[in-house]
Amino acid sequence: MATATLFNYSPGLSAGDDPASRPPALRRIIIVGGGTAGWMTALLFARSLIGKGVEITLLESPSVPTVGVGEGSTPWMRGFFDLLGIEEAEWMHYCHATYKCGIAFEGWSTKPGFERYFHPFASMLDNLTMTQFVHNVEARINGADVHAHPDRFFIAARLAAGRRAPKARESFPFDVWHAYHFDATLLGQFLHRKAVERGVRYKSCHVTHAVVDANGAIASVSTREGETLTADLYVDCTGFAGLLIDKALKVPFISFADNLFNDAAVAMPSPLAGAIPSETVSTAMKCGWAWKIPLSNRFGNGYVYSTRFCTPDAAESELRRHLGLLDADVAARHLRMRVGRVARPWYKNCLAVGLSQGFVEPLEATALMFIQLTATVFLEFLQQGHSSEEAQERFNARMNVHFEGIRDYIVTHYKTNSRTDTDYWRANAANTKLSDNLKKLYAAWMAGKSIVPGVRAQVIGQSYPVVSWYALMAGMGIFPEAKDLRPPTPQEGRYNLGEIDDLLDRSMENFPDHRHALGHIPARSARPAMQLYLW
Numbered sequence: 001m002a003t004a005t006l007f008n009y010s011p012g013l014s015a016g017d018d019p020a021s022r023p024p025a026l027r028r029i030i031i032v033g034g035g036t037a038g039w040m041t042a043l044l045f046a047r048s049l050i051g052k053g054v055e056i057t058l059l060e061s062p063s064v065p066t067v068g069v070g071e072g073s074t075p076w077m078r079g080f081f082d083l084l085g086i087e088e089a090e091w092m093h094y095c096h097a098t099y100k101c102g103i104a105f106e107g108w109s110t111k112p113g114f115e116r117y118f119h120p121f122a123s124m125l126d127n128l129t130m131t132q133f134v135h136n137v138e139a140r141i142n143g144a145d146v147h148a149h150p151d152r153f154f155i156a157a158r159l160a161a162g163r164r165a166p167k168a169r170e171s172f173p174f175d176v177w178h179a180y181h182f183d184a185t186l187l188g189q190f191l192h193r194k195a196v197e198r199g200v201r202y203k204s205c206h207v208t209h210a211v212v213d214a215n216g217a218i219a220s221v222s223t224r225e226g227e228t229l230t231a232d233l234y235v236d237c238t239g240f241a242g243l244l245i246d247k248a249l250k251v252p253f254i255s256f257a258d259n260l261f262n263d264a265a266v267a268m269p270s271p272l273a274g275a276i277p278s279e280t281v282s283t284a285m286k287c288g289w290a291w292k293i294p295l296s297n298r299f300g301n302g303y304v305y306s307t308r309f310c311t312p313d314a315a316e317s318e319l320r321r322h323l324g325l326l327d328a329d330v331a332a333r334h335l336r337m338r339v340g341r342v343a344r345p346w347y348k349n350c351l352a353v354g355l356s357q358g359f360v361e362p363l364e365a366t367a368l369m370f371i372q373l374t375a376t377v378f379l380e381f382l383q384q385g386h387s388s389e390e391a392q393e394r395f396n397a398r399m400n401v402h403f404e405g406i407r408d409y410i411v412t413h414y415k416t417n418s419r420t421d422t423d424y425w426r427a428n429a430a431n432t433k434l435s436d437n438l439k440k441l442y443a444a445w446m447a448g449k450s451i452v453p454g455v456r457a458q459v460i461g462q463s464y465p466v467v468s469w470y471a472l473m474a475g476m477g478i479f480p481e482a483k484d485l486r487p488p489t490p491q492e493g494r495y496n497l498g499e500i501d502d503l504l505d506r507s508m509e510n511f512p513d514h515r516h517a518l519g520h521i522p523a524r525s526a527r528p529a530m531q532l533y534l535w
């Protein structure tokens with residue numbers, strides 16, 4: 001069995017205690033951009049580098065707003081705050097944050113019994129139910145009539161259905177890995193304050209351009225306020241603008257438009273009262289999907305769609321209707337998305353982090369995780385003294401492979417849809433522009449073979465572990481038609497689902513109501529980091 005990487009990435013970074021590990025050339029870092037990417041990077045860099053005498057300055061334009069969306073995370077965010085020693089109680093209250101057990105997908109599949117499924121975040125308890133899940137799924141792909149919908153097998157799905165928080169009593173021996181929802185603007189403000197407290201310098205100024213030297217590296221950045229600033233490393237966190245990596249250095253951008261059709265979004269809040277859900281809901285719409293994210297004081301909503309199939313006005317009307325806000329006086333925000341990645345996120349003396357590095361649409365809320373990954377792996381390279389061109393190529397290859405693994409997982413949601421109501425969904429189902437890795441995985445599944453070896457062997461498995469691939473394919477009901485199923489053999493039908501129900505039902509007693517838990521967030525648990533064996 002392999003340890004899941006997605007949920008449990010523990011960066012082996014030292015916190016600034018070894019001056020020798022700083023590359024001699026690195027004295028000053030300029031981060032351009034004060035969105036979530038800029039501040040997350042600043043905090044991670046500050047933790048490792050400020051103690052070694054490196055000066056970190058973040059420049060933020062007073063006239064360019066942040067993207068202002070991005071209110072869901074993956075479980076990696078827990079690792080981010082743990083690493084920085086920031087308590088949940090402190091940041092969650094400030095950001096109206098809630099716990100997230102996973103994502104519910106509604107209406108993506110039309111197959112009877114599979115109209116809704118839940119993509120769970122992992123739990124140690126899953127070690128007791130994963131074998132049965134994979135066994136049943138594989139039996140069903142081969143035509144056996146056994147239960148194979150993922151929701152029955154995972155504690156996270158039950159917690160979300162019961163509006164419970166994924167925070168077990170201390171006496172309960174199993175940890176549940178969880179993520180968060182939060183107000184993106186408040187999170188930015190919180191991270192800003194923390195970074196400045198930890199020694200990051202801040203300048204409000206608009207960078208007009210970067211000067212490129214004869215070697216093709218950045219020599220300085222110039223501001224509208226009349227300053228010219230220099231550094232040894234420039235971090236581009238300017239969002240979709242890509243001011244340094246794209247506009248100045250002209251690093252090519254690789255579009256994913258062939259694989260992922262969505263290129264726009266419209267967002268608006270809605271009121272929240274009563275119980276607070278602990279899941280993101282992703283509902284299939286006519287030309288994309290809508291997110292519903294519960295914060296402690298409101299819902300954040302948005303419709304991610306493709307402008308090839310739908311106008312912004314039509315998208316806004318459809319979202320308003322979906323939310324029951326057709327006549328409400330609630331402002332909508334319209335955004336365009338550049339989906340794809342730069343060819344080289346680390347180029348010469350510039351590192352692109354966040355939307356400037358690339359974006360896979362937000363279906364699985366992976367962007368902040370990728371910011372964390374990029375900044376952390378970059379620091380690992382620095383600490384190992386690796387900054388040569390060859391090291392840059394290795395770094396870029398690692399980031400790009402991971403990025404494309406996430407893309408392939410997202411693409412699979414669209415490819416496996418069974419809706420036929422609009423051209424959008426039909427075009428997605430008919431799309432043959434899949435990566436070779438994804439084609440292989442898909443072909444194995446359709447041929448009734450286990451995809452466990454494929455996920456493990458391919459780089460695709462670095463981005464999403466087996467549990468996620470199985471939850472997606474089984475959740476969408478990618479099985480033989482119900483009429484073609486046959487009774488299972490004794491071997492195929494050997495697991496008793498009643499036992500799984502009992503185990504999960506008894507476990508539920510250890511988890512509090514979500515709203516109640518948010519009012520009583522405990523100090524960080526002394527529980528050791530969870531080890532997950534997720535196939």
Ligand SMILES: Cc1cc2nc3c(=O)[nH]c(=O)nc-3n(C[C@H](O)[C@H](O)[C@H](O)COP(=O)(O)OP(=O)(O)OC[C@H]3O[C@@H](n4cnc5c(N)ncnc54)[C@H](O)[C@@H]3O)c2cc1C
Binds near residue numbers: 061063070304368
């Ligand atoms: C519709 C949508 C939904 C999303 N949902 C999620 C989600 O659920 N989960 C998730 O993880 N991610 C999500 N994301 C992605 C997430 O919002 C971003 O990855 C994250 O906010 C980081 O953005 P950023 O900091 O790279 O860019 P931005 O927030 O755009 O920040 C750019 C910064 O650069 C500054 N800047 C720009 N130009 C200049 C200049 N010339 N001089 C100085 N400063 C400048 C701006 O002032 C700003 O501070 C979503 C994105 C979109 C579009």
